[in-house]
Amino acid sequence: MKLAIAQINCIVGDLSGNVRKILDYADQAKKSGAALMITPELALSGYPPEDLLLRNGFRGACRDVLADLAKKIDGITLLLGHPHLVDNKLYNAASVVREGKIIATYLKNQLPNDSVFDERRYFQPGSDPCVFELDGMRFGINICQDIWEEGTASRARKAGADILLVLNSSPYHMRKQNLRYKIVRQRIRETAMPIIYANLVGGQDELIFDGASFAMNGEGELTHQFDEFKERLSLIELQGATLVSGYIAPTQTVEASVYQALCLGIRDYVGKNGIPGVVLGLSGGVDSALTMTIAVDALGADKVEAVMMPSRFTADISLLDARAMADTLGVRYSEFAIDAIFNEFQDTLAGKFLAPPKLGGPDLTEENLQARIRGTLLMALSNKYGSIVLTTGNKSEMAVGYCTLYGDMAGGFAILKDIPKTMVYQLCHYRNNLSEVIPARVITRAPSAELRPDQTDQDNLPPYDVLDGIVEAYVERNLSLREILGMNYAEADVRRVVYLIRQNEYKRRQSPPGVRVTQRGFGKDWRYPITAKYRDEF
Template sequence: MSKSLTATLKIALAQCNFHVGDIPGNTAKIIEAAKKAADDGAQLIVFSELALSGYPPEDLLMRPSLEPRINEALREVAAVSHDIAIAVGYPVTRDNRLYNCAGVWSEGVCLGEYAKQELPNYQVFDEKRYFSAGKDAKVIELHGVKLGLTVCEDIWFDAPIAMAADAGADVILNLNASPFHSGKQQERIDLIKKHTSQHKLPVLYVNQSGGQDELVFDGSSFAVNAASECVLQMASWREDQAYVMFEQGELRAESESREAREDGLASLYNALVVGVRDYVNKNRFPGVVLGLSGGIDSALTLAVAVDALGPERVRAVMMPFTYTSGMSKEDAALQAEAMGVKYQSISIEPMYREFMSALAPDFEGLKVDTTEENLQSRCRGVLLMALSNKTGYMVLTTGNKSEMAVGYATLYGDMAGGYGALKDVYKTKVFALAEYRNSISPVIPQRVIDRPPSAELAPDQVDEDSLPAYPVLDDILERYIEHDESAEQIITAGHNREDVMRVVRLVDVNEYKRRQAPIGVRVTRRGFGRDRRYPVTNGWKAGI
């Protein structure tokens, strides 16, 4: 009988929220988790991809001081590996090439090192900018069990898994930094089950949690046995540590208790909360300030901010003008009271009048148009930025993806700020998320959800005066942005030609605005940021 069929190995899966660039802090977190796992009787603990540097480190990988810092961190990891073996991810230079590596330390020495073979270079990923690809499998024997090392993208291909299986692996360890988008977890589980079914090997999938700029990582680590059964499902959206046993060739969870897997609106809402929380906290802002208009977008943004940071770190400001309805003022005040935030109202009328007075000679004889509407928004932006400068609170913008797609936003007005909570959330999803949040506790007045959306920049204005109905608009946008469908394909799918041509033109001509927008939480397959890079100046005609 082979060693692996008689060996027993207790393995800890460590799902951590690492801080990019904070190598000492990340190392300390790894050591703390390893000591806890050792106290719990584990013989091996597995961390996520590039755990030492944090993911994604981007051009920090080019800093000359990176290598000595990583080497010092690995010495510290080695020093604590006498009590428990440690599998961890890190960047390392070998033969003048930088690799995305996973290594296993035990008894103070490295048992082996694996270089990631499949380097993603699509959507938010550009690893080929930094790393060289590995070519070989690496199987480590620990207490009689042969562990095949893989890193993140490797698991989306068969070759790295097949190579590890051919090299004699009993268990596949997959170290991940897998960003969230809606529906991602089911894709992962289906994929791993396909591998376990084909190769008859269990897989441990260890993912990081937390937010990093626009990316959010949901954790949701899991383990699947050789029979393609998910034996462990870890928590979503928080740090977690759990244990599995590999015993007599079988993988099982140490405990029968399992986390309920989170899907749909709950997962989407938590992604927004985590993204805002980690951006604010990791950048050491004391809190956030936002404009609370009485509309649906700012209402949902306020709920996200409070759930992320607590009411004591959130400040809401109503900035009414002539066209602001009494309903909006009432609803904003009601929500602020319900959520327990500091709230005030500052009219923009005096400053608007002063601007118009100063501009009167230049505007004489010209018709009122969007200039006057944009000036209202910019007055509000000035107020919020002044409060931000004085208090240190970051301005949280409230615009959604539908608006950002078609340019229904004002540069240096409602776009002014440091982070966009709803930047990658379509308007129809904003309504659904508001209903979801109210199902937890009623904090958004129902009237805010039910009333027709309006920027209230002109008398009796509603969004559908200048845009298709949001269900129509969002379907066109999703097809054009997420799925790269052409205008003709979208028309063939059943949309009105005039609507389609107008919408895709608006998307194309407003790239200049999106380039100047703050970053925000990415929750779809293709957000406005790292994974959609179109030239501002171009002669492309979408309808051709």
């Protein structure tokens, strides 16, 4: 007996498009000899539908397209994830469809309501197991979070299941797959059942679903591991309740996985929203260099435009490196000097700035003016041509506010929003090992915003390895200041970084969405108040 996993890339709210894809994959699975095809969690609606689920029209549309899809299934059994409305209560469900009919429906028991999840906002929990029979085998059903908690898989086993099928829309973060293996092995130890894990693939706003569907036998041994970040139909052969070992995808480095996640994130954000292309400010620095490289790899050079906007503070090597990169990658490239515009701003504001009370000479205000001029020029090009502006800031900068509202933060998508500066360099080296596109000097020179003479990032910030370590500890691991100090960081650095994180929440609230690749990014799973008196203490 063969089973098929449809590791598909669904679009939230595209019910007709998702149905066409599911039927197409079901046809492929049937032609491949599969008796059963499993889709990801909520494949019918796309995941996560968020507040679309609060609209009666959307609920009704999901019900109607499910009924229509069921009529078209023949010659194969389909296990389909979908929203399910019963007595005006909504459930996260999986239905068994066979010969034009829905023969069983399972309601997700465990509803996650932490990290990036808000399922209790929309769904009611189910409580009963669901087991169906096919070719003499009895299959139990779980949905995603069900296997992360004890009890739900065991209920399927007690109800007579021989094999557990798990539908997932499990978002990616670094090293997530090892955590999935650990959880699945725990459930196998409890139940002695083989588990088949089908996961969604694709980008949805800030979330990335990496696919990486897999199967383990009753001893917890990996028998199948399918590719990350790729849409595909995957087959698993059964001999009774025994999984016949099959394809095992090569293990990738963290850098390779993160790079592919970023490419998938921008590709799907642009493609699913029908955006014709992207434009970004190219500074000659490492962040914009990496952003442009990812955009080209994901979208193609013909959909990428780079704009260099030099000022009196821009180093000649920045111009040379920007031109060289644009030429190497083959993108459209323009230069707009901003000194004349900057002078006009200064002249316009001079009377106010020099009037009582005395405010002193040039300061951060003039630096931010330059960034805002550049942001305005990029947004004008976006407005005129329909391309979306990619911001180029990284997580380290977003954490401590080393960025300018309506300046370098102006834009529609932030590829590096969850990438610490230290990983920016790692990703540059990874990409250059494939083929050298980022000039070595861009990677090795000291990072600088080039908004005043002889400026470097480290004028105002701790070294990036220190900064990133503190940010990871405080933001991603939720450690206290005392615990972070116990990691041998200087007290002054810890206090300053944490203070800056809390002080700059108002900026992050106005930042564009970006790809989430860590366990906690500045997005759906970071919800700190802007107005708050509490301060962490040692």
